[in-house]
Amino acid sequence: MLRQYVRVCNISPYNIFLLRNKSSLELWDSNISTEIKLEIEKHWNSTVQQNENKGDKNVYILPMFPYPSGNLHMGHVRVYSISDTIARFHKLNGFNVIHPIGWDAFGLPAENAALERNVKPHIWTKSNIDSMKKQLIELGYNFDLDRELSTCDPSYYKWTQYIFLKLFERGLAYQNEAIVNWDPIDKTVLADEQVDDNGCSWRSGAKVQKKVLTQWFIKTTQFAKDLYDGLDEEYLENWRDIINLQKHWIGDCDGSVVTFQIKLNSVLRPLDIWTADPYKFLHAEYVVINSNNVILKDLTEEEQINLKCYNPLTNGEMNVYIYDNISYPEGREIYLACPTMDPKDRKISELLNIPCNQYKTIDINKENKRAIQKAQEKNCGGYFVSSKLRDWLISRQRYWGTPIPIIHCEKCGTVPVPYTDLPVELPQHSFQEKNIFTLSKFEDWLNCECPICKGKGLRETDTMDTFVDSSWYYYRFLDPSNRNVPFEKSALIGKTPVDCYIGGKEHAVLHLYYARFMSYFLHSLGWTPTKEPFKRLLVQGMVMGQSYKVKSSGKYIPKEDVEKTGKVYREKSSGEAVRVQWEKMSKSKHNGESPLRLLSTYGCDTTRLLILADVPPATTRNWSDATLPGVLNWQHRLWITLREFLTNRRNSALINNKSLSPEAFNKLESKICDARNYFTATSTYHFKYTQKLSVGISQLQSLTNTLRNNVPAEIIVKSKEFELALASLIIMLSPITPHFCAELWAGLTSAPNRISNDSGLIAWDKDITCQRWPIVDDHFKLSLRCKVDGAPICDLKILATELPYITKEKALEMVMKEEPVNKRLRRDIKRIKYELYPDCRAILHIFTIQNATKSDKMEQAGSAV
Template identity: 65%
Template sequence: MRRTHLFRNFRQCFVYRRKSSLRLWEQDINTEIKLNIEKQWSNVVRRSAPNNGMKPYYVLPMFPYPSGNLHMGHVRVYSISDTIARFEQLNGRYSIHPIGWDAFGLPAENAAIERNIPPSQWTKSNINSMKNQLEKLGFNFDWKREISTCDPGYYKWTQFIFLKLFEKGLAYQSKAQVNWDPVDMTVLADEQVDDLGCSWRSGVKVEKKYLTQWFIKTTKFAKALYDGLDSDELENWKDIINLQKHWIGECDGVVVTFKLEVNGEMKTFDVWTSEPYKFIHGDFLIINSSHPLIQDLKSHGRSTLVCLNPVSNCELPVYVVDDFNYPEGRNVYIGCSQIDSEDKKAAQLLNIPVSRQQLKIDIERENSQAVEMALKKNVGGHFVSSKLKDWLISRQRYWGTPIPIIHCKTCGTVPVPYEDLPVELPEIQSSAGIQTLEKLEHWKKCICPKCQSSATRETDTMDTFVDSSWYYYRFLDPNNKLMPFSKEQVVDHMPVDIYVGGKEHAVLHLYYARFMSYFLHSLGWTPTKEPFKKLVVQGMVMGQSYKLKSSGKYIPPDRVEKVGKEYIEKNTGEAVITQWEKMSKSKYNGENPERLLATYGCDTTRLLILADVPPATPRRWSDATLPGVLNWQHRLWMTMREFLNHRNNVPEVNTLTPEEYNKHEYKIWDSRNYLIATTTYHFKHTQKLSVGISRLQSLTSVLRNKVPPEVITKSKEYEKALAVLIIMLAPVTPHFCSELWAGLQSAPHRLTESSNMIDWGKGVLEQTWPKVDGADRCELKLKSSDLLSLTHEKAVQMMLNQESVKKRLTTEIHKTKFELISTMIIDDFGKGVASGLHMIS
């Protein structure tokens, strides 16, 4: 026994020499010590855990645009995702936590033009800078999966997917009235123009133009995307479901593609109606003069326009009418005067000749028949709302994914052969005068792959939302040279378990990503339609801004003085308005993460951004939140100092009676179990990390609130509670907790043996997330309102009725007498529930 004990001590000492604490417990914690701790543990904290056959857990934060510098929004989203990834790792999951760069787009191109350098050079420099900052923050990203959308190795597969869309008739070119940004000199999708008609990027009023553009027929999947929002597979989407439904709109109508001869060419256009039977029996069409086809006509008259209805295979007269109540978002209407009395009235008012004969039909049966006929003829038939438009993806700028299409005078529109991908952007030495591929004649010229005659390349590039609509699949198979990804690589990892990102992307990006996932699933490439199981949508980080009341001009905080309850400009005494707004350089209300890292260290910065406010709530950033976090770290540091001091100086005489000692032990035991349960609940189910952190602060208070030295020295419960506190805080402050854990490991007279809960031979990031002591546990979904009337007996009965518990009880009863132990704990609503129950909603 003695030799074994000595060997064990020797082995532990060897471990401590390799991963020992700095042993600075007698000093008060300060920034210098924190920075030294982070330097000491940085390699351990950023080390990816091996798979070891564990079940994967895919934590996906939205990847950043490489602007060159992190802002507090980045710090918040990646602190959230990193904490969740580390939490799942401690719970026995293999966390996949990738990062990459949404690297194409206008900001990079405009910045490069200002500096007269290639956008690629500017973007690469920014990526290097931001990657360095992310590493400083200690985020444990899987850098082996790193991707960049401007890398030809990535956008080759964006082009590949585009060609698949083209093959299926879902990518098409059409003339349309578009939103033209006169500053950025490019087209914007309707979604990129605000309610005031201004560009989301430049902020200027957009102009209306008629241009031939590329579209993706997202409307074909509208009904499926709408209905998918009611799927049980989606967790915690909350109001995002309503945002998505509002955007898609109720799919109460059907679209069919008609044909119209324009200047000797047959053109196609979409007709929407909420009454599909009109595609069989309709007798006239009304079209607004703003329609692109009408704009293209050299001359038009009401008696000369005729279109082909592909469902009935009949010709219909077309009348150009502006003063008509068209369906929302549409400028074409199909009328059926022989069945719809309102259509007959409209025709008479517009002097449209119609038949006097009235038809009586089974409208419901004819509606179904019309849809079936359209689908069979492949001319439409998909349900969609009247307001939803197809996705306009053409951008008239250089810095984007080239659209892999060739235009030939003989063959028309020809897709680039798959084997010729990627169609790479031409290299440029400077950005002077280069805003579009149209100006690069040497790049435009090519050979038609069909007839081998001279042709030209498509010069529009794709909207960056196309690049980001499928990146979550590439992360799972980043080195695939044959396909965008293989189904075998994604089948066990999709849908993404938890997707973390800003609410500002909860409509457009999420809609496009869902569409792309549905499309790829239709090809048989993916195991599920929905790409994201659970969402954590974080609010913006807001800064306090100041502006002159007279002019509205923003001024820096150092020019503002508070007098009583009012704010004035120091030099002039002029009244100043203060408000909380999204952080911006122009508003002088930003916070530089580099300052926080240098002043407080990365763990404190992460703790600052996560504490006090749940992820979904906008975060009002202020230094006023600093004292609470700094004081808590100080208290944790003192707790470890006092623990080590007491363990090194064990009192020879007991000063507490057994009853007093047991009372302290029970209080610590009870608090530990309750706070493990509630912290776990918020880390695992609600993702209200701030509430979980507050529970850990409560456990710290328990360990510091009048606990006698004798308990600190001799209590196994105190030691265990301190250990689980450090383990549960480790996902938030991994460096700081690695140091605390190393101190705990070095303590003499350790009372707790290594077990499933604690392994003293491993670091804190290799531990197992603590569990509540007690009986068998199960998870039940309960409405929060039901908790108010939930009794102890009812809670236990609900647990016993679960099949998983019944099976375990049956097995145990055959072995030995089963005794149900249920310990009362107090939940957040102040009512008692059994510890065998785990509230998850």
Template identity: 50%
Template sequence: MKSCVKCTRLFNNIYKHRPHVTFRSITGLQAWNEELSTDLKHKIEDHWSSRLISPAYNENDTSREKYYVLSMFPYPSGHLHMGHVRVYTISDAVARFQRMNNKNVIHPIGWDAFGLPAENAAIERNVAPEDWTKENIQHMKLQLKQLGCSFEWDRELATCDSEYYKWTQELFLKLYDAGLVYQKEAVVNWDPIDKTVLADEQVDENGCSWRSGAKVEHKLLKQWFIRATRFSKDLLEGLDDPILQDWRDIIKIQKHWIGECNGVLFDFDLLKDSKQIDFITLWTSTPEYIEHCNFVAVSPNNTLAKSEGEILEDGTKKLFIHAKNPINNESVPIFVTDQIEFLDRTDSYLGIPGIVEQDQVFCDKFKIQYRPINLLNEQEIEKKRRLVCKKAQALQVGGYWSSAKLRNWLISRQRYWGTPIPMIHCEKCGTLPVPRTDLPVRLPKLNNKSSQKRISNLNDSLEWLNTVCPKCKGPAKRETDTMDTFVDSSWYYLRYLDRDYKEDMFNIEKAKKMMPVDLYIGGKEHATLHLYYARFVSHFLHSLGLIPEREPFKRLLVQGMVMGRSYRIKGTGQYVPESQVKVIDSKRNKAVHKETNQPVVMSWEKMSKSKHNGVDPSEMLKEYGIDTTRLLILADVAPTSQRNWNSNTFPGIINWQRRLWLTIQEFINHRNSFPKEISTEEFKKLDDYLYDSRNFYVKGATFNYCTSQQLSVAVSKMQGLTNSLRKVPPALFAYSLQFERALACQLILLAPMAPHFASELWSGFTSAPHRLNTDSEIQWDKTVLEQKWPIVDKDHKLDLVCQVNGVETMAIKIPKWEIEKLSKDQAMNLALEQKEVQEKLITRNVVDSEYTFYKEYEGVINIITVQKVRRKVGEN
């Protein structure tokens, strides 16, 4: 479609007699005589809010590729903050982009609704947590709809709904059936403010709670654990799965958290007077010699340290408790000591004196008898390891590779507002799972009167607590601990697939079609805990044959925090509002308090009401409009980067919207009038310019939407296309096919980010007469969100970039249709034929070479060849 003789004839033909064909127009406000004000933006958004096309995932459509885009579901705090605006605008823009690229998109939303914040807030207000949470959900749901997000609301779920947590309890029972759940006493982190246990991950480097900020205490309590360490090696190896894209630093964080899986865990029963009283999990890097272990050592910080025993020299204590080796059933002594060098983040040790020198020294010092060991060769070691691990696994006493520092998942929480653990305690029959026919185990209802006292845990409700043993039918009590909320969020992405499914946790057949998640969007603060637990559950369910892939999330988009400018009085540290501050030098962060003239420290911090640096999204929507707010949060800074919220960047976006509005106004006017003619040569030159601009910016914007995920750069590319459109004279507005194509592309590229505004612009574009593009490229009778995503023209020339030793030497211009068919060898030969490349190769004294060849985005974006060369041996 590039301008040539055909285009010149078209130009001449239009000048002589402009065709007028009647088409159906898309109905908008048609306020094209008005300037674009905030009031008009609101009118546009009110008009289009109920008209935006957002087709849901079609389960019966097998002709299109599915695309599951998922944003981490929010905690219903009651009000959106700018971090919410950022993540859900990103999510919505991606979902709309993929729909316009003919993908069958799954885009659900829900609420991470259990947990301490809701319970504490309810206590402060003397209301039931359930009522508080439901009110917040309704308010935030309204705000998300105001933001224009195209979520599939018929998939909406809340973790506090019994129809959801019934299946969280089912997950618990599946883990229990697989031998992955146990209860034991442990020294735990106790939050004295929130009065609940915290996992190690929920305690900061200063020993304070991640929620309340209180100094954590240590208590000995009986707790529920999930054996996440059984999948340690799988989870570690899964991070190298080629299915994962853009995990970047998250892989490093996860690998550091899991640790090197260079040893095996075994459960040793603890015996007192030949009776089992508990068990201890021990790690060894030499499982092949486990039958030769002679003692167990624990540090003074271990739970067993307070047990009775005989005091030996140097403060070492030999316990009256023994440990039973699960492989040979031999009992070995247990010592509480600081004479052993424990590995980092460990407080127990398996002593094999025939292998490790410090073990031998310890045995000699405390007169522990041991036998010499015949060392095995490599082949024998591998064989023995397999046999030992296989035996331990069969006995369900370990035998799985893990790191020494990784711990099992402590899920017990001593609070009311959480998923009840489906276990029953009977004095006669012991601890038993709740029968599946009795699920869900619902939380007892709390009215406002019962909420006026501080809610401690489920022990407060005796009627709920007392139940019947499922085995002997005698009196029994329910488990009063609730689950860590990370259990609720470890599998929600599967429940979205069929929220109302009654047979199991999720619809297995739909999971096979719709999993894994193609793009997962959320904050980096969840890189360790949530992603680790979600991956663990996915690996576990995959091991049962219930889902098709081990890894639940193919691609990550880890968005940065939205930061606000804070002001603190130097010396006191008191936060003050910006209105009370006089800024002297913003570049040097110099400011003073207006009333006292005291120095003020300026910094960027996470938005917070207490810091007076928060921005209310409702006020943003009111002052600037929905789409302007969406563009502001996406522009300037890449999604993965920290966003310092600064109004100085606003004029660029606002002016760009005005220029787009003016462009449509002028397009309509020039198509209805007869602008001054220009020469055929000048027309062709500008028509070609628009052709190249269209292809260049479509290529760039598409790449940044899809491949690089740099939505801020996509905004810049679209602004570049606007500049191209604004440069040409009225004759091109009126008579140029390439202007019409470029303007259509401009609006289509904008639509995922600013759907209301783009829809109104499109209505003006399609209302103009004398349409030149009459093929299927532009679907004139459909809205902008129903258009096909534009592609680069086949005849448009792309760059084949030649690099020598990583340095770009030259670019060869090749038509897109030709470059798509170019093989590796053809690309290499073509590069070697170029004079500039040959000169570089001669000066480098190349003796051999290798190269890679790849397409950045399905042939639409540049195809690049990279030639790497080596110099002669010995050359400087």
């Protein structure tokens, strides 16, 4: 990474050695200011961008990669400040950190922006990537640029096409007619989630139309049951309510699907039929279809009356009836009827005037199993899925996307592009002159040779949904230069699943579902060591801005156009009442904040500290300048703490001063020692386990208070504990404000008369990036807490050397000796959960029978921790 950074920044090889062990700027006599902060950041940027990992164990920290719009917004600043802080924390703990960045570069917004500017999409996208990469570096984010990728690069989407062909080979990628949401302005299909409550497009605002189109699908439903059950894996950490979101999206897999064949216009077409009673696949007598079903499109009345379908399990033919007034399964328009065994179906037969045979008795459980087994043997279904879950529609009718590697031949039908011909690249003709929206306009590209018969063929003109590109990028990051396969399994071993995946909650359903599906599919090919792609999720809340909306018209106006009289807000020009509220930042609402303004006004370290302080990552952040004074004051206090430390250490008169008695000196030292250990333990807990970074930051602020509140100069000059506490504070803050702490560290280590040179905890001769995260002293006592039904009952103190060896059984034995626990346990214990965090604390949860249900819900929501 250092070589990559040197190359990007055009640093002379002769000066590479200057990237290490720089000295302080020695500006301590001046008060900290933006000018000094910017000078510090310029001075230390090359040092804090070093990425030379030396750990034996890998940790993979992955923020969701951005769409390259050209400018970072506050959501970007939040997610990448979180990921960079966590990555730097793990590096200080001796891990080999993988922290890559890439670009989700295809899609409609880039294509439309390029059209508006009369620029080719790849040129527009490349310029945006260059701009955003520069901003990321300016914010001090320590990404591994050697792993950088872009989904619009043929060297990446070649492998997206390769994976598509693997799906196609296994019958998981297929074409079918579907009723779709059509945007008449952007001229493309929209997912249901891209249509608002008023039936309008998420982007253009146009009223969405319903169309019947032949589309490409990926059969995600075949993996539904595995994906649902996988959410209960014990190694998934911090998924909390995301598990419920995923389960709700997938639905209870309480039925099964088999693909029948239906005869339409003398052509057999696939017909997926779902039922909660698999035995019906063997014993059903007819099929009922809702009149709105797309397969009835363009059929004459006679053809509708004579519809037949073929059952692959029985090789028999069945009548198909069109009828609306029955209860279809949720999300389905087809019903499989078996009136000889199901009383409900007998009533349907009566409504349709279909004669019924006598009831038959069968072993339903046995027949259910037999039907599933037979369907799987014949490769026509038999997988379990909810009725509401649909396959993934991936077709998009625009130019700027991954081309689908399929050729259509009149003789051979649908033919996959040979692997040796990948990538199928986008044509690079003049894009704007032809006002091109689809690949069908590029005739030279469109016409091709059929790989099988060598006759005339036509390339598929739909491109893939960008969710396909982002469904597997986390694996490519681990083997980015592989030219033979998408990635080698060996490159994933010991690095996957991703240790911490960080991104917005708006991606916690669709993107996460598609990424999980793709990982399960790739695992079924034997390509990956695990099914699940992500071990821990850190879902960040949105950054909200204060908006001002005229009540009468609903018009958004800028803050400067608003005046406040008492508690009432009004528009200055009209006197109209104004509603003030917190909303997602956007230009149209005039409530955004520019990261570039923050960078130039406060510097990158202060910007990072601002976005991380006060509010945990998962919580919505209401952005306000009201948080500025606290953060700026804290940096000022840290600055003057170093100034006073250096001034006192250089004062020979103070060195010989003995104004404190040995008892008083030792008492103050003991207080500082306890504070260092306590705040080290609590900060470690929140940085490493809960990842509530704002709480960890508050612990560091408290440690700062300890070092500043009425500490005599003699302690500052002579106390080893003060020196260690100050060093620990700077090291623990460095993942958040790396440049600022690099300067503080250089000042600290330049001080004369250092007392703790013999400490093995700190490498005094190395810069801040080479330090190790502090640990508590062996003699310090850590907490063993007991909670009964979620309520804290007692807190035992255990030596730091002993806590890692306290088992669940031993912990229970210890807390049961405490009177408050025995007093609270008036009911039988249902179960016990033990959480051991060996470097900072342990928590024993006791659940009683009466409160078990409530406590389980609390635990699932994360309240227990």
